[in-house]
Amino acid sequence: MGRIVQLSPELANQIAAGEVVERPASVIKELVENSLDAGARRVVITTELGGKKLVRVEDDGEGMSPDDTRMAVERHATSKIRRAEDLGHILTLGFRGEALPSIASVSHFTLRSRARGAAAGTELRIAGGSVLSLGEAGMPEGTSIEVADLFYNLPARRKFLKSDGAESAQVSRLVTQLALCYPEVGFTLMSGGRRVLQCPPVGTLRERLYQIYGERPDLVEVRREGEVTVFGYVAALAEQGPTRGPQHVFVNRRMVKDRTIAHAIIEAYSAATIKERSPEVHLFIEMPADALDVNVHPTKAEVRFREQSHVHEVVRRALGQTLGVSPAPHVSFTPQGVVVPGLPATIPLPGAYAGVFPSRWSGGQGFGQAGLGLTPAASHGTTQTGGPWPLPSFARDRSESDTAWTVPAGAVPAPVPGAASAALMPLGQFRDTFIIAVDAEGIAIIDQHVAHERVLFERILERLTTGRLESQRLLEPLLLELSAAGVQALVTHASDLERLGFDVEAFGAGVVKVAARPALLPMEDCDAALRALADDLEGLDRGSRVEEALRGIAATMSCHAAVKANYPLTLEKMVHILDELRATAYSTVCPHGRPVMLRLTRREVEKSFQRG
Numbered sequence: 001m002g003r004i005v006q007l008s009p010e011l012a013n014q015i016a017a018g019e020v021v022e023r024p025a026s027v028i029k030e031l032v033e034n035s036l037d038a039g040a041r042r043v044v045i046t047t048e049l050g051g052k053k054l055v056r057v058e059d060d061g062e063g064m065s066p067d068d069t070r071m072a073v074e075r076h077a078t079s080k081i082r083r084a085e086d087l088g089h090i091l092t093l094g095f096r097g098e099a100l101p102s103i104a105s106v107s108h109f110t111l112r113s114r115a116r117g118a119a120a121g122t123e124l125r126i127a128g129g130s131v132l133s134l135g136e137a138g139m140p141e142g143t144s145i146e147v148a149d150l151f152y153n154l155p156a157r158r159k160f161l162k163s164d165g166a167e168s169a170q171v172s173r174l175v176t177q178l179a180l181c182y183p184e185v186g187f188t189l190m191s192g193g194r195r196v197l198q199c200p201p202v203g204t205l206r207e208r209l210y211q212i213y214g215e216r217p218d219l220v221e222v223r224r225e226g227e228v229t230v231f232g233y234v235a236a237l238a239e240q241g242p243t244r245g246p247q248h249v250f251v252n253r254r255m256v257k258d259r260t261i262a263h264a265i266i267e268a269y270s271a272a273t274i275k276e277r278s279p280e281v282h283l284f285i286e287m288p289a290d291a292l293d294v295n296v297h298p299t300k301a302e303v304r305f306r307e308q309s310h311v312h313e314v315v316r317r318a319l320g321q322t323l324g325v326s327p328a329p330h331v332s333f334t335p336q337g338v339v340v341p342g343l344p345a346t347i348p349l350p351g352a353y354a355g356v357f358p359s360r361w362s363g364g365q366g367f368g369q370a371g372l373g374l375t376p377a378a379s380h381g382t383t384q385t386g387g388p389w390p391l392p393s394f395a396r397d398r399s400e401s402d403t404a405w406t407v408p409a410g411a412v413p414a415p416v417p418g419a420a421s422a423a424l425m426p427l428g429q430f431r432d433t434f435i436i437a438v439d440a441e442g443i444a445i446i447d448q449h450v451a452h453e454r455v456l457f458e459r460i461l462e463r464l465t466t467g468r469l470e471s472q473r474l475l476e477p478l479l480l481e482l483s484a485a486g487v488q489a490l491v492t493h494a495s496d497l498e499r500l501g502f503d504v505e506a507f508g509a510g511v512v513k514v515a516a517r518p519a520l521l522p523m524e525d526c527d528a529a530l531r532a533l534a535d536d537l538e539g540l541d542r543g544s545r546v547e548e549a550l551r552g553i554a555a556t557m558s559c560h561a562a563v564k565a566n567y568p569l570t571l572e573k574m575v576h577i578l579d580e581l582r583a584t585a586y587s588t589v590c591p592h593g594r595p596v597m598l599r600l601t602r603r604e605v606e607k608s609f610q611r612g
Contacts, residue, residue, distance in 0.1 A: 021102055023161060024051025025170040027147050029255075030099035032178055035059035036185065038143065041201060045175055046190040050167025052150055052158075060142040063115040069122040070134060072111065073100050100145075105129035106157070108148040116141050128153045172196055173246075176212055180282055181250050183208035209233060209282065222283065224318035228311060229286040234265075235279040237272050237323050238588040238595040245280025252286060256303050261285070264312045268319035272586035274555045275593030285315065324585040424582075426574035433565040435574050442601040448577060449565050450590040455580040456520065456558035457591040464499060464550060470519040471501040478514040478526060479507060486534035487512055493537050496550065500557060502530070520561045529560040555591035 021027055028045055035043050038061030048054040064072060103109060104126040114121030114137075123137035151158035161167060168191050179187040179199045189197035199211045209216060219233040235245060249261050261283070269279055293304040305311045424437040424444055435446040463469055482490070490497065491506050501518030517526045536552050563569070563577070581587050581596065588596055 021099075021106060021150075023170065024055055024150060024167050025174045027051065027055050027103055027107075027150065028057060028171055029174055029178075030103065031055070031057040031145050031147075032175075034099070035061050035143065036178075036182060038062050040142065040185060042186045042188075044188045044190070045171075047168065047171055048192055050162075050164040050191075051147075051171055052161055052164065052167060053148065055147040055150070056144065058142065058144040060140070063118070063121070063142050064113040065115050065118070066122040066136075068115075069111060069113050069124055073104050073109075073124065073126060073131075101129070103147055106154055107150050107152065108146075110146040110148075111143070112137050112139050112145075113143040114139050114141050168192075168196075177248050177255050179212065180205070180208055180248055181253050181255065181284075205232065205282075205284075219280070219282075220322055222318055222322045224314065224321070226314070227287065228291075228314045230283065230315055230318040231286075232281065232283040234281045234283065234319060234322065236588065237269070237586060237593075245278065246282075247278065247280065248282045250284045251292065251303055252289065253284075254303070258303060260305065260308050260312050261315055264315035265319060268316050268323060270551075271320055272323055273589055273591050273593040274552050275591075277593070283315070285311070287311075424578050426571060426578060428571075429569060429574070431566070432568045435569070435577065437574075437578065440602070442599055442603075442605060444597050444599055446578070446581075446597040447565075447594070448567075448569065448574075449562050450594050451577055451581045451587075451596045452562035453555075453558045453590045453592075454584055454587060454596055455577070456561050457554055458584050458586075460500075460520075460554040460557055461551070464554065468499040469501040471503065471516045472519045473503075473516045474514065474523075478517075480512045480514060480527060480530055481510055482512060482531070482534055484510060485538050486531070489534045489537040490530065496537075496553075497533070499550075500553065504530070518557065518561070521557065522561065525560040529557060532556045532560070551591075558591060 021030075024047065028047075028051065032043055032045065035057060038059065040059035040061035042060045044056075044058045046054070046056040046058075100111075105128060107128075109126040111124045111126075112121055118141070121137045121139040122134070123139075124134050125132040151161070162170075171191070172189065175187060175189045175197055179185075179197065183202050183205055186201045187197060187199045188195065197212070199208065202208050202211065206221075209219070216233070218236050220236045222230060222232050222234055224230045247262070247265070249256055249258065251258070251261075265279065265281055265283070269277060291306045293306075423439045424446075425439060426435050426437045428436055429448070430436055430445070433448060435448050435451070437444045437446060460469065487506060487510060490504050490512050494504055497504055501516065501521070502514065503516035504512050504514050507513035512530070514526065514530065517523065521529055533553055533556055536556060563573075569577075590596060
């Protein structure tokens with residue numbers, strides 16, 4: 001090692017710039033955050049060549065005096081903290097005093113600022129960290145900062161910048177996030193003389209979302225009040241768009257990337273479906289300033305929570321409760337075709353239907369006060385073991401008489417407020433695959449297989465948490481030929497399969513003997529279900545991951561046990577499916593993420609007939 005020397009202020013600032021200033025978007029983030037801290041109600045961002053040639057940020061904030069303008073570019077100069085204790089209770093976006101000197105050290109930098117009420121402003125010009133001029137300037141109240149030729153004196157850093165288009169896209173994403181977080185502030189983004197974003201000040205987040213994204217019926221509102229408050233908008237479960245969407249997370253109005261929150265989001269969606277997705281979220285979390293540490297990253301992009309597990313649980317529950325009652329998408333007719341423009345609410349049926357349908361709709365006797373809880377007779381070739389298992393399987397032999405279905409008393413599940421199928425009245429089937437139903441709000445089209453699959457999935461998971469599924473012994477064991485890996489997968493997880501109602505064991509090379517099957521699984525689907533389970537379990541070690549895999553197994557089981565498409569249903573069976581669906585927590589999607597129903601609202605019907 002050589003002799004230790006003191007670095008020059010210019011070199012120290014350039015080193016610091018490597019941490020704070022990564023690209024033009026980093027410059028804009030630091031400058032706009034300063035504008036917001038200064039109370040700005042209007043921010044205009046201008047870029048050229050993706051910000052590599054020029055970045056300009058103008059605001060109408062409180063501005064600075066001549067002395068503060070000169071001090072602002074000194075390292076570790078800040079007006080936002082005074083004592084070490086202030087670091088534990090930071091209420092501003094900036095606080096370190098590093099951004100401006102770092103940016104000024106790697107660009108041609110011009111700062112103009114005029115304090116509110118001052119007769120004139122101040123202009124400061126810097127090149128590569130060296131002050132070129134300082135003087136009076138005529139300008140409106142507020143602050144304007146120009147950053148030209150970023151990294152002009154660090155060619156090695158400049159080479160790492162991406163294309164103009166890529167840098168422009170990054171700037172656009174950043175300004176969008178800032179605009180979402182501060183709807184009361186007007187944002188304008190200009191790029192190469194073109195207006196990219198124009199958002200006048202508005203009063204609510206919903207209005208700002210509309211300004212940026214237009215009508216978004218695929219997003220549902222989240223709101224949970226408390227010491228840790230969570231609110232915002234997230235992708236509805238039934239949304240069939242891209243599995244990956246933008247995830248904007250703000251903590252105390254600060255943009256953050258946090259693994260705790262990201263994991264809570266994934267868990268909330270995983271509770272409803274096994275479909276892998278990174279859903280679109282615009283989520284805001286508010287908590288006391290002393291409940292988190294924002295001084296953990298040079299760019300302030302990360303935070304550390306004092307009670308990490310509590311924050312995780314609050315976010316997970318807030319999203320889970322919202323997704324559990326999120327409405328189904330609905331269809332509408334336009335000259336261009338069928339679209340899904342909004343999310344209607346469900347309204348109780350008017351008195352005109354009284355006495356026509358079951359008591360849950362009209363107060364009459366209908367099909368009986370107990371409703372319809374249908375249970376199948378024993379399948380041919382099996383004997384029943386154990387007590388009654390309330391999971392109906394409609395995949396029956398079509399020649400079987402409807403008298404095989406019974407109506408046990410007290411079988412109606414308690415309705416879930418806001419569930420997508422509340423008060424739906426089945427009228428019939430379309431192509432023996434879709435249930436057509438109505439309520440006071442419009443018409444619903446329900447995929448009978450997907451709806452029943454949702455019901456069975458939740459019932460299976462519920463039963464697995466307390467024990468095991470009911471099993472039926474086979475009078476004649478089923479011999480299933482599989483690959484060596486498939487046999488190994490089933491045999492290795494025989495105890496887990498036993499919880500599901502299967503009794504399996506190896507029976508020679510490449511063969512598995514099945515002595516029992518779940519009572520809810522029709523015999524004709526047993527072969528396909530076990531093959532699918534073998535694929536699910538192949539390569540999975542025994543241990544903690546098995547519980548996670550059981551969700552996938554439950555999804556496979558429910559898919560094979562559910563009523564199939566192209567199968568005619570009696571009205572009673574349709575009623576039963578809708579009643580059971582109404583009692584589920586996530587009634588808008590199946591466990592694989594497919595939508596359960598589509599809606600055609602009363603308003604759309606009236607509009608199509610030129611009424612109202």
